[in-house]
Amino acid sequence: MVKIIAIANQKGGVGKTTTAINLAASLAVTEHRTLVVDMDPQANCTSGLGFDPRMAVNSIYEVVIGSISAQSATQSTEVPYLNLIPANINLVGAEFEIIDVPSRECLLARALMDLHTQYEFIIIDCPPSLGLLTVNALTAADSVIIPVQAEYFALEGLGQLLNTIKIVRRRLNPNLDIEGVLLTLFDARLRLSKQVASEIKRYFGSRVFRTIVRRNIRLAEAPSFGKPVVLYDAACKGARNYLAVAQEVLQSNITP
Amino acid sequence: MVKIIAIANQKGGVGKTTTAINLAASLAVTEHRTLVVDMDPQANCTSGLGFDPRMAVNSIYEVVIGSISAQSATQSTEVPYLNLIPANINLVGAEFEIIDVPSRECLLARALMDLHTQYEFIIIDCPPSLGLLTVNALTAADSVIIPVQAEYFALEGLGQLLNTIKIVRRRLNPNLDIEGVLLTLFDARLRLSKQVASEIKRYFGSRVFRTIVRRNIRLAEAPSFGKPVVLYDAACKGARNYLAVAQEVLQSNITP
Ligand SMILES: Nc1ncnc2c1ncn2[C@@H]1O[C@H](COP(=O)(O)OP(=O)(O)OP(=O)(O)O)[C@@H](O)[C@H]1O
Numbered sequence: 150m151v152k153i154i155a156i157a158n159q160k161g162g163v164g165k166t167t168t169a170i171n172l173a174a175s176l177a178v179t180e181h182r183t184l185v186v187d188m189d190p191q192a193n194c195t196s197g198l199g200f201d202p203r204m205a206v207n208s209i210y211e212v213v214i215g216s217i218s219a220q221s222a223t224q225s226t227e228v229p230y231l232n233l234i235p236a237n238i239n240l241v242g243a244e245f246e247i248i249d250v251p252s253r254e255c256l257l258a259r260a261l262m263d264l265h266t267q268y269e270f271i272i273i274d275c276p277p278s279l280g281l282l283t284v285n286a287l288t289a290a291d292s293v294i295i296p297v298q299a300e301y302f303a304l305e306g307l308g309q310l311l312n313t314i315k316i317v318r319r320r321l322n323p324n325l326d327i328e329g330v331l332l333t334l335f336d337a338r339l340r341l342s343k344q345v346a347s348e349i350k351r352y353f354g355s356r357v358f359r360t361i362v363r364r365n366i367r368l369a370e371a372p373s374f375g376k377p378v379v380l381y382d383a384a385c386k387g388a389r390n391y392l393a394v395a396q397e398v399l400q401s402n403i404t405p
Numbered sequence: 406m407v408k409i410i411a412i413a414n415q416k417g418g419v420g421k422t423t424t425a426i427n428l429a430a431s432l433a434v435t436e437h438r439t440l441v442v443d444m445d446p447q448a449n450c451t452s453g454l455g456f457d458p459r460m461a462v463n464s465i466y467e468v469v470i471g472s473i474s475a476q477s478a479t480q481s482t483e484v485p486y487l488n489l490i491p492a493n494i495n496l497v498g499a500e501f502e503i504i505d506v507p508s509r510e511c512l513l514a515r516a517l518m519d520l521h522t523q524y525e526f527i528i529i530d531c532p533p534s535l536g537l538l539t540v541n542a543l544t545a546a547d548s549v550i551i552p553v554q555a556e557y558f559a560l561e562g563l564g565q566l567l568n569t570i571k572i573v574r575r576r577l578n579p580n581l582d583i584e585g586v587l588l589t590l591f592d593a594r595l596r597l598s599k600q601v602a603s604e605i606k607r608y609f610g611s612r613v614f615r616t617i618v619r620r621n622i623r624l625a626e627a628p629s630f631g632k633p634v635v636l637y638d639a640a641c642k643g644a645r646n647y648l649a650v651a652q653e654v655l656q657s658n659i660t661p
C-alpha cells in the first residue's frame with residue numbers, strides 16, 4: 150500500500166527540495182520503490198536529480214491539466230528504485246489555469262491513482278506558497294513532512310501552514326496526517342537555532358523527527374552535480390542525516 | 406523625485422525580506438524618507454519591523470483591491486524616517502481576486518502615485534514567486550534589486566527571473582532597470598559560495614553590488630525582536646553590510 154508524503158512549507162529556502170530529493174533517494178537505496186513528484190515551477194527537484202526542466206516535455210504540468218497520464222510523465226533516475234515526475238516552467242501558470250476546473254484541488258490525487266500499486270513511497274515537493282499546487286499536494290497525500298529552518302521567520306509561518314492543513318482535512322482529505330516536523334539547516338553553535346528548536350519541540354512534541362538535519366555543505370553541492378547526496382558523498386553527515394530520516398519514516402510506517 | 410525599488414527573486418530564503426528591511430532602515434537612519442511596502446502574504450517584513458500581521462486591518466491587500474488608499478494603510482515604525490505598509494494573510498487570495506480586474510498588473514503602481522512626493526525611497530518586498538504580486542511590484546518599480554544566495558538552486562533560478570523582468574519591460578514598464586544583483590548569505594570559506602559568486606560576476610559584471618552581505622547571526626536574530634539590525638546591533642557586520650548597500654544605492658541615484 151503506497152504511502153504518499155507531501156513536503157510542504159510556504160516559507161522559502163527551508164530545505165523542502167533538499168528533503169524531497171534526499172529522503173526519496175534514501176528510501177530508494179534501501180530498496181523501496183519510490184517516486185518523486187516535483188510540484189514546484191522552479192523545478193529544483195528536477196534539476197537536483199540531473200534533469201533539465203526546459204527539456205521536460207511530459208511534466209507534472211501536463212499531468213495536472215489532464216493531457217497526459219502520470220505514467221507517461223515518469224522518468225527513471227540515476228538511482229535504482231527511484232523515479233521522477235519532473236516539473237517545468239509552464240507550471241507557473243497552472244494555478245490560474247485550473248482555478249475554474251471542477252475538483253481543482255483533487256487533480257493530482259486522481260492522476261496518481263494509477264501509480265499506487267507501483268510504488269511504496271511517493272514524495273511530493275511543494276513550492277513556497279499555500280496556493281493550489283500545494284493544496285493539490287496536501288489533498289493527494291497521506292501525510293505531510295514540514296521542514297523547518299531553526300530561525301525566526303520559519304517559526305512564525307507555522308501557524309498559517311497548520312491552518313491550511315486543518316482546512317484541507319476538513320474539506321478535502323480527512324486522512325491527512327502530519328508525518329513529522331523536520332528541523333533543517335540546523336547550526337548547533339547558534340543560540341537562535343536552539344531557541345527555535347526548543348520552541349518547536351515544545352509545541353509539536355513527539356511529532357518532531359528525532360533526526361535533526363545539520364547544515365552540511367555537501368547537501369548544497371550535490372544538486373550542482375544533479376545527484377542526491379547519497380550518490381555524491383555517501384559518507385558525509387548530510388547523507389547520514391537523511392538516511393536516518395528515512396529510517397524514522399520506515400519505522401513509523403511498518404504495517405504490523 | 407521618489408525612487409521605487411522592488412526586492413525580487415522567486416527562489417525562497419535568499420534574503421529578500423532581510424534586504425528590504427535593512428536597506429530601508431539604512432536609508433532611513435541616514436535621514437532619507439523611506440517607505441517599505443510588504444507584498445508577501447507571509448508578512449515577514451511586517452513582523453520583522455515589530456508589527457503583528459493579524460492586527461493589520463489596513464494592509465496592502467485592501468490597497469491593491471482598491472478599498473483604501475495607500476496613505477491610510479501607512480504606519481510609522483520605530484525608526485525615524487521609516488514607514489511601512491503592512492501585509493496580512495488576506496493577501497494569499499489576492500492574486501486570484503485581481504485576475505479579472507482591468508490593468509491587474511498596475512494596481513500597486515497606481516495606488517503608490519499619491520505617495521510619490523512624500524518619500525525619497527519606496528522599497529517593495531516580494532514573495533518567492535513570479536505571480537501577480539511580484540509582477541505588480543515590478544510594474545510599480547523604477548528598478549529591482551535581486552538578492553542571490555551564493556548556492557546552486559538560486560543561480561539556476563536567475564534565468565526565469567530575468568525573463569520575467571524582460572516581459573514586464575516590454576509590456577508594462579519600459580523604464581524598469583536592474584538596480585543590482587546583491588550577493589547574500591555569503592560564506593567566504595565555502596568553495597561553492599565563491600564559485601557561484603564568480604559565475605554571477607561573470608554574467609552581471611558591474612551590475613553586481615560591490616558589497617557582499619555575509620552570513621551574520623545578528624541579521625537572523627533581529628526580526629525576532631521586531632527590529633532592523635541597525636537598531637538591534639548597529640556595530641555588527643550585518644548592519645555595516647546593509648549600510649554599505651544603502652551607500653551604493655545613494656551613490657548611483659544622486660541626481661547631478
Ligand atoms: N542541511 C543543509 N545544509 C546545507 N545546505 C542546505 C541544507 N539544506 C538545504 N540546503 C541548501 O539551502 C538552500 C535552500 O534549500 P532548498 O532549496 O532545499 O529549500 P526549499 O525550501 O526547497 O526552497 P524553496 O522555498 O525555494 O523551494 C539550497 O541552496 C540548498 O542546497
Ligand SMILES: Nc1ncnc2c1ncn2[C@@H]1O[C@H](COP(=O)(O)OP(=O)(O)OP(=O)(O)O)[C@@H](O)[C@H]1O
Binds near residue numbers: 162624
Ligand atoms: N546575511 C544573513 N545572515 C544570517 N541570516 C540571514 C541573512 N540573511 C537572511 N538571513 C536569515 O535567513 C532566512 C531567510 O531570509 P529571508 O526570510 O530574508 O529570505 P526571503 O528571500 O525573504 O525568504 P522568502 O522567499 O521566504 O520570502 C531568515 O531566517 C533570515 O533571518
Ligand SMILES: [Mg+2]
Binds near residue numbers: 166275
Ligand atoms: Mg524547493
Ligand SMILES: [Mg+2]
Binds near residue numbers: 421422445449531532
Ligand atoms: Mg521574504
